[in-house]
C-alpha cells in the first residue's frame with residue numbers, strides 16, 4: 001500500500017455543512033487547512049436530511065396554506081403531482097453529486113482529500129482513499145472532527161431481515177410505498193409522516209410515548225397530532241414494536257400488546273448516534289462510539305493540550321445545521337486566534353464562545369401546522385430554577401391570522417425571566433410560523449428588555465402581531 005505524508009496547520013475530518021465551515025473559517029484566519037470526506041461534500045444535510053426533506057414538504061405545506069384561502073382553495077383540491085415533487089427533491093439534492101461543493105472548497109483554498117479519516121495519535125490522522133492509498137496527515141495546530149451522526153436503530157428482533165428505511169431512504173426513496181409504518185414521534189418522524197402521507201402512502205405512526213414532539217411545549221405535539229390525523233395518518237401512542245419480519249414483500253410488525261400490523265416499508269426514526277466508531281478515538285484515550293464532549297470553544301474536554309476539537313452534531317449540543325454552522329464559525333475563528341496567540345474572548349456571548357447553544361437554539365418543524373421554537377421550554381425553564389412567567393395567546397385571534405387563511409388554528413407561548421425582564425423562550429404553532437422564529441431568536445439571544453420590545457411594532461396585518469398580543473397579555 002502506498003503511503004504519503006503531509007503537514008497542515010488544521011485538519012478537519014468530515015465535510016458536512018459544519019466541517020466545511022470550520023475549514024473555511026480556519027483558512028480565512030490564514031491557516032493551511034485540509035478537509036477529509038469519505039462520502040459526499042455537504043454531508044447528511046445536503047443529500048439525506050434538510051434539503052431533500054424540505055423539498056418534499058414544501059408542496060405539502062404550501063397546498064395546506066392555499067386550501068385555506070377563499071377563491072384559491074378549490075384550485076388546489078387535488079392530489080400532489082408525485083413525479084414532479086420527487087423530481088424537485090432530486091434537483092434540491094443536487095442529484096446526489098457534490099461537484100459544486102468541491103468547487104467552493106477549491107475557491108476558498110481548502111485542500112480536499114477523499115477517503116475515510118482516522119486519528120492515529122495526537123495531531124495525527126491517517127486517510128484511507130478509495131483507491132487504497134494511505135495518506136498520513138500531521139496537524140501543526142488543530143484537528144477538528146465534524147463527522148456528524150447516523151440513524152440509531154433500536155435492537156428489535158428481526159430488524160436486520162426487513163431492510164428498514166432510515167432517514168436516508170425516507171428522504172431519497174424514488175417510489176411511494178402503499179403503506180408506510182413510521183416508528184418514532186420526534187421531528188424526523190412527524191416530518192416524514194407528513195410528506196409521505198401527502199404523497200399517497202397510508203402512514204401509521206407507532207409512538208412509544210403518549211405524545212408527539214416530546215421535547216417541545218405540549219401544545220406543539222397536540223396540534224401536529226391533529227394535523228396528521230386530519231391528513232389521514234393513523235397515530236398509535238404508547239406502542240412498542242417487539243419484532244419484525246419481511247414476508248412475501250410485506251413487513252410484519254408485532255406490537256407489545258400482541259397485535260400485528262403489515263406495511264410495505266417501515267421507517268425507523270428513533271434517534272441519532274455519533275459517527276465516532278471508526279475514528280481512531282482509542283488512540284487518544286477516548287471511547288469509540290461516544291459523543292464528543294466539548295467546552296464552549298469546541299475543544300474536547302477529555303483530551304489534553306487543546307489540539308482536538310469536535311463541532312456540529314457529533315458533540316451532541318444542538319443537532320441542527322444552522323446551529324452547527326454557528327459552532328463552526330466560532331471554532332474556526334478560535335482555532336485561528338489560538339494559533340496566532342491572540343487573546344481569546346470565551347466569556348458568555350464573547351466572540352469565541354458558543355453561548356447561544358445553551359440559550360437560543362432556534363428550530364422549525366415543517367409540518368401542517370408548522371412549529372417554531374427558540375430558547376427554553378416551560379419544563380426546561382422550571383428545571384433551571386429561574387423565576388418565570390408563562391404567557392399564552394391563541395394565534396387564531398390575531399388579524400394577521402385571519403388574513404393568512406380561514407379556520408386558522410395555532411398557539412403561542414412566551415416565557416419571561418422575571419428577574420431580568422427578558423424573554424427566555426418562545427414557541428409558536430400554526431400555519432406560517434416558521435418565518436417568525438428569527439424575531440424570537442433576536443429577542444432571546446439579544447436579551448432584549450421587555451420595555452424595549454414594547455417599542456418593536458409589528459406590521460398590520462401580519463402573524464408578527466403575536467408579539468404585541470403576548471406583551472399586552474403580560475402587561476395585563
Ligand SMILES: Cc1cc2nc3c(=O)[nH]c(=O)nc-3n(C[C@H](O)[C@H](O)[C@H](O)COP(=O)(O)OP(=O)(O)OC[C@H]3O[C@@H](n4cnc5c(N)ncnc54)[C@H](O)[C@@H]3O)c2cc1C
Nearest residue numbers: 014016018038043044049050117147148312313319320321
Ligand atoms: C431527516 C432529517 C432532516 C433534517 N432537517 C433539518 C433541517 O431542516 N434543518 C436543520 O437545521 N437540520 C436538519 N437536520 C439535521 C442536520 O441534518 C444535521 O444537524 C447536520 O447535517 C449536521 O451537520 P454535520 O456537518 O455536523 O454532520 P453531517 O451532515 O452528518 O456530516 C458529517 C460528514 O462527515 C463524514 N464523515 C463521517 N465520518 C468520517 C470519517 N471517519 N472520515 C471522513 N469523513 C467522515 C460523513 O460522510 C458526512 O459527510 C435534519 C436531519 C435529518 C435526519
